[in-house]
Amino acid sequence: MATVTQKSKLSNVLWPALAWIVAIIFFFPIFWLVFTSFKTDADAVKPEFLFRFTPTLENYTNMTQNYDYWKFATNSVITSTFATLFALIVGVPAAYAMAFDPSRHTKDILMWMLSTKMLPAAAVLYPMTFLTKNFLGIFDTHFLVILVLCLINLPIVIWMLFTYFKEIPKEIIEAGKMDGVTTWGEIKDILIPLAWGGIASTALLTFIFCWNEAYWTVRLTTIDAATLSKLIEGNRAPEGLFFGRLSAVSTAAIAPIVVLGWFCQKQLVAGLTFGAVK
Amino acid sequence: MSNRLLPRLLQTPAVLLLLVWMLVPLSMTLYFSFIRYVLNSLRKPEWTTPSISNWRGFGNYEYVLNAKDFWFAIQNSVFIVSFILVLTVVLGLGIAVLVNRSFPGRGIVRVLLISPFFVMPAVNAVLWINMILDPVLGLNGLAVGGINALVDGLRDFPILGSFFSLWPEFEPISFRATQTSSYAVIMMVAWQWTPFAVLIFMTSLQSEDESTKEAATLDGASAWSQFINLTVPHLGRPIAIVIMIQSIFHLSLYAEIEIVSRGNGNKNLPYLIGEFTSNNIGAASATGIFAVILANIIAIFLLRMVGKTLMD
Numbered sequence: 001m002a003t004v005t006q007k008s009k010l011s012n013v014l015w016p017a018l019a020w021i022v023a024i025i026f027f028f029p030i031f032w033l034v035f036t037s038f039k040t041d042a043d044a045v046k047p048e049f050l051f052r053f054t055p056t057l058e059n060y061t062n063m064t065q066n067y068d069y070w071k072f073a074t075n076s077v078i079t080s081t082f083a084t085l086f087a088l089i090v091g092v093p094a095a096y097a098m099a100f101d102p103s104r105h106t107k108d109i110l111m112w113m114l115s116t117k118m119l120p121a122a123a124v125l126y127p128m129t130f131l132t133k134n135f136l137g138i139f140d141t142h143f144l145v146i147l148v149l150c151l152i153n154l155p156i157v158i159w160m161l162f163t164y165f166k167e168i169p170k171e172i173i174e175a176g177k178m179d180g181v182t183t184w185g186e187i188k189d190i191l192i193p194l195a196w197g198g199i200a201s202t203a204l205l206t207f208i209f210c211w212n213e214a215y216w217t218v219r220l221t222t223i224d225a226a227t228l229s230k231l232i233e234g235n236r237a238p239e240g241l242f243f244g245r246l247s248a249v250s251t252a253a254i255a256p257i258v259v260l261g262w263f264c265q266k267q268l269v270a271g272l273t274f275g276a277v278k
Numbered sequence: 279m280s281n282r283l284l285p286r287l288l289q290t291p292a293v294l295l296l297l298v299w300m301l302v303p304l305s306m307t308l309y310f311s312f313i314r315y316v317l318n319s320l321r322k323p324e325w326t327t328p329s330i331s332n333w334r335g336f337g338n339y340e341y342v343l344n345a346k347d348f349w350f351a352i353q354n355s356v357f358i359v360s361f362i363l364v365l366t367v368v369l370g371l372g373i374a375v376l377v378n379r380s381f382p383g384r385g386i387v388r389v390l391l392i393s394p395f396f397v398m399p400a401v402n403a404v405l406w407i408n409m410i411l412d413p414v415l416g417l418n419g420l421a422v423g424g425i426n427a428l429v430d431g432l433r434d435f436p437i438l439g440s441f442f443s444l445w446p447e448f449e450p451i452s453f454r455a456t457q458t459s460s461y462a463v464i465m466m467v468a469w470q471w472t473p474f475a476v477l478i479f480m481t482s483l484q485s486e487d488e489s490t491k492e493a494a495t496l497d498g499a500s501a502w503s504q505f506i507n508l509t510v511p512h513l514g515r516p517i518a519i520v521i522m523i524q525s526i527f528h529l530s531l532y533a534e535i536e537i538v539s540r541g542n543g544n545k546n547l548p549y550l551i552g553e554f555t556s557n558n559i560g561a562a563s564a565t566g567i568f569a570v571i572l573a574n575i576i577a578i579f580l581l582r583m584v585g586k587t588l589m590d
Binding site: 012015016018019020022023024026027029030032033036045047050090091093094096097098100101103109111113114115116117118119120121122123124125126127128130131151154155156158183208211212214215218228229232233236243246247250253254257258260261262265268269270272273274275 | 282289291383389390395397398401410536562573
């Protein structure tokens, strides 16, 4: 018995310590980015100033002149918000119908939707550029970015919502039907309040994917609708130049999402199952 | 009949949007893949318009199949995705089990662990390749320099010194080089997506039946055999889902490959298509069709795996 308690005492220290070490290793690159953003460009590449240096806010105060950060940030906020919103507006009714009135084809439709997500974006890059530039004239507009972000995330939105809605007992919805509630009323007054947690974490994940998207947002924009992904990809420094200011603008680019993620991590942990938990 | 109509109506916008999004550009790609179509040509200006008179049959496909990077790009696409999948699933499982028990500061540990998932790919790549992996200015170079300085210092010691004088100077690895750039990409993407695997595994670990585990403990089952016999089978579904979602995202990796080495030694199919797109649209489209075929093969496999468990 004594050995058991000793062993468990040891493992009570060992495992948490290991968890802390792993967590610190995983977080270190982000820490290092933020840390470097307080060094001047010259200090950032000198080993002798690795840890001892005079911190400066210069990189942040000059960020607007150096990179026009706010314009790109505004575009990111606008496009991610509206794309998430539209994906939910289209996705909620579809997932509702699939979860509560499934037909023989529902599974196939879901699988097909997911398979559209698998189509390599690069395969249709030129047609998309051609169509939007020469034909529709919507290249480099917020509208286009919102539309594309909404479409590429729609399959995952519907899938996530479907798995949440399926957890809701059918009887509750049926009861509403008996009482003569309209479909819109069912969605608004019964479904959305019941599945609020699932809808919120779907919205959160979609917003993260939209904010971080780096293929279409870079290739379907030039200036007007360009997002933070484009700003960073376009301004990545040649080796060693401008580490300080690049770190600052990168920190500013990821900060809104990382902080949002921190605040909502409980929600994400509870909600991100994709139907994996029964 | 009427109560079947409404659910269909509710799905129609989503289905129509995705159908148009899939079919319109894809049929254009298919058409372009059968014609000669380049953006700039001084000798043959007629090739710069996508006209049916430039019909080339399977010529673009033949050209692509013989292009020197094509097979390499396919292999490399599969290599990168598989390597990332193995890393993230193994690390994710380990970390999820590690943080599943309660201990002081667990909330903070979780926040720290999840953070990389929120970092945008462009920042991820810029940060890793410049500030961490750079052989001169990054931590990679500084760490190797530090080790060399330490070994140098130890050489002056009596007895031990003769041992250390046999040690060679270490060279930091350059991760922009042809042979290593794919490992840089694998490292940074695995860093970003391990937290995603942890998130999914953590959620389903919490739903694991504790009473079974307690019974197993009473029966004298070791922690390891509990993990293998109870936890891993319980995680079959979440593992399938992690593999599926990550495959979707990593088959189209682009920003990281572009930023690390501009595809030098590390092209995947999307990157190869991107290179063709700068001029030869016909070849780009043919490569695109090959990429669609590859994606479909993988999709059928993955969707079977996940689809089986989706509806019940």
